[in-house]
Amino acid sequence: MSEPDRLPAADVPPGTVRRAGDWAVGNRGADGAGEDRYFAVSRRCRHQLADLSEGSIDADGCLVCPWHQSRYDVRTGEMVEGPRGFLGYHGPTPVYSQVVQLLGRIARLRVRRATRQGDDVVLE
Numbered sequence: 532m533s534e535p536d537r538l539p540a541a542d543v544p545p546g547t548v549r550r551a552g553d554w555a556v557g558n559r560g561a562d563g564a565g566e567d568r569y570f571a572v573s574r575r576c577r578h579q580l581a582d583l584s585e586g587s588i589d590a591d592g593c594l595v596c597p598w599h600q601s602r603y604d605v606r607t608g609e610m611v612e613g614p615r616g617f618l619g620y621h622g623p624t625p626v627y628s629q630v631v632q633l634l635g636r637i638a639r640l641r642v643r644r645a646t647r648q649g650d651d652v653v654l655e
């Protein structure tokens with residue numbers, strides 16, 4: 532199955548994340564200088580498979596899962612902070628969070644290089 536390899540840059544303004552096939556494509560905005568501004572990672576959270584294209588970007592430029600707020604380094608796909616909750620529970624789960632984070636460091640999100648080319652963001 533072919534995967535989309537580009538989307539209009541106008542669809543990914545600074546601070547947003549969009550769905551592009553199996554990928555969550557985002558724009559880290561002004562703080563993400565040059566080619567680091569755009570990113571593309573696989574869409575399914577390593578915790579409980581939430582759709583990361585519905586996530587958000589925090590002040591550090593990390594992708595935050597919409598369900599339990601696990602945080603990902605979009606340059607490596609590594610989970611840098613584990614979930615705050617599980618299933619329908621949202622709250623502190625310190626030990627559980629650390630165990631999931633450890634797994635998320637090993638089983639990273641897939642990462643594609645995403646760059647602006649003309650009016651498009653192109654995934655390589």
Ligand code: FES
Pocket residue numbers: 576577578579580581596597598599600601613614615617
């Ligand atoms: S599904 Fe992403 S943190 Fe739980």
